[in-house]
Amino acid sequence: MRLTLLVILFSGTATFADDDPNRPTGLIAADLGIEQAQFIECFRPVRPAGDKFPSGELQRRNKDLLLPCLQAANSAITNDALDRVMDKYRPEGANG
Numbered sequence: 001m002r003l004t005l006l007v008i009l010f011s012g013t014a015t016f017a018d019d020d021p022n023r024p025t026g027l028i029a030a031d032l033g034i035e036q037a038q039f040i041e042c043f044r045p046v047r048p049a050g051d052k053f054p055s056g057e058l059q060r061r062n063k064d065l066l067l068p069c070l071q072a073a074n075s076a077i078t079n080d081a082l083d084r085v086m087d088k089y090r091p092e093g094a095n096g
Contacts, residue, residue, distance in 0.1 A: 023086075023089045023090070024089060025039050025040050025043070027089060028085055028086070028089055031085045031088070032070060032074060032077055032081070032082070032085055033074045033076065033077070034070065034073040034074045034077075035073070038070075038073040039070070039073075041069070042065075042066055042069035042070050042073070043066065045065045046062045046065055046066050047061075047062065048062070063079070063082070066082070067079060067082055070082065
């Protein structure tokens with residue numbers, strides 16, 4: 001009984017990107033229409049700001065890495081769609 005409960009508890013937890021442990025990769029991937037593993041791989045070179053307030057330059061560099069990779073997995077992903085999804089799961093909120 002305990003093992004079953006433990007398996008249920010761990011199987012229901014969200015997975016997060018190594019470099020940004022605050023965003024649930026499975027939910028983001030689903031909203032973008034790609035596999036979770038694809039999102040994690042695309043996110044690997046991205047460097048989130050440590051203070052949650054990236055400069056415009058850092059945002060552009062990260063987007064230049066992330067968006068083309070995501071579009072290779074799903075060509076329907078637009079810049080605006082990526083912004084909406086990432087804002088949705090931003091730990092401090094879209095306006096944070």
